[in-house]
Amino acid sequence: MLVPRLARAVFVPVTHVAFRPTVEGREHIPLNGAVxxxxxxxxxxxxxxIPLMSPRPVAFLAKQEYFTRRGLRGWIDRTTLTAVGAIGVPRGAHRAAQEALETALRVLKDGQAFGIHPEGSRSRDGRLYRGRTGVAWLALASGAPVVPVAVLGTDRVQPVGARFPRPGRVTVRFGEPLRFSPPTGSAAKARRDATDQIMDAIAALSGQERAAAYNELSGTP
Known part of the structure; x- marks a missing residue:
């Protein structure tokens, strides 16, 4: 755990200098237990x-190849991912997606914080796309509360296709936790309803235009 702590100690002040972040609602993140x-x-x-602005470590899933790239870019990726406690997972077919969710569930069962982008892949046009139900599967399976998060300005700091970020201003807003009871009827409907509620909360924080469709360039669930 020493390496991640040291890396985080370096990256947090660098992030404040480079991106001058405005952070709202940190108090909504419970400091202990699964979230x-x-x-x-x-x-x-x-x-x-998000992990660097959170009051506690937050694990996100990352493509395994980010940890194995060679050269300067590979070193930067590995060092940065280590700093934020990212977990490498394979990408691919449905089974890989389910394995990624099971990895995330183990993180939550250990009482840690886990981060997820319900849209899947990055939005290319700035709209907020329909959420995929993996986030609700995790919430219902673990019993963990869900804190909606809106990140603004990162698309200008590092647009899609840019190799490296550039200095700029970003905002991170953490919303009030949402809690979901185990379903009494259709599990699929409960997951869909919970996901829609989560996306509504994210939209309220971000102010983004909504897209009725899924982002078809989806990655992890």
């Missing part, structure tokens, strides 16, 4: 900014 942070997704940078 899910469900966020919008505008930039590759989102999964780094």
């Amino acid at each position: 899910i942070l469900a966020a919008n997704h505008l930039s590759f940078l989102d999964s780094f900014i």
Whole structure:
């Protein structure tokens, strides 16, 4: 655990200098026990900014290949992912997606914080897309509260396709926790309803235009 702590000690002040973040609602994140942070997704940078601005470590899933790249870019990826406690997982077919959710569930069962982007992949047009139900599966299976999160400005700091971020201003808003009871009827409907409620809360924080469709360039659930 020493390496992640040291890396985080370096990256937090660097982030404040480079991106001058405005952080709202940190008090909504419980400091102990399992919690899910469900966020919008505008930039590759989102999964780094959220854990660094959170009052406690937050684990996100990351593509395994980010940990195995060579050269300077590979070193930067590994170091940054280590700093934020990212977990490498394979990407691919449905089974890989289910394995990713099971990995996330183990994180929650250990009483840790887990971050997820319900849209799947980054929004290319700035709209908030329909959420995939993996986030609700995790909430219902673990009993963990869900803190909605809105990240703003990261699409200007590191647009889709940009190799590295540039200085700019970002805002991170943490909303009030949402809690969901075990379903008494259809589990599929309960997951869909919970996911829609989570996306409504994210939209209220972000102010993004809504898209009725899924983002078809989806990654992890």
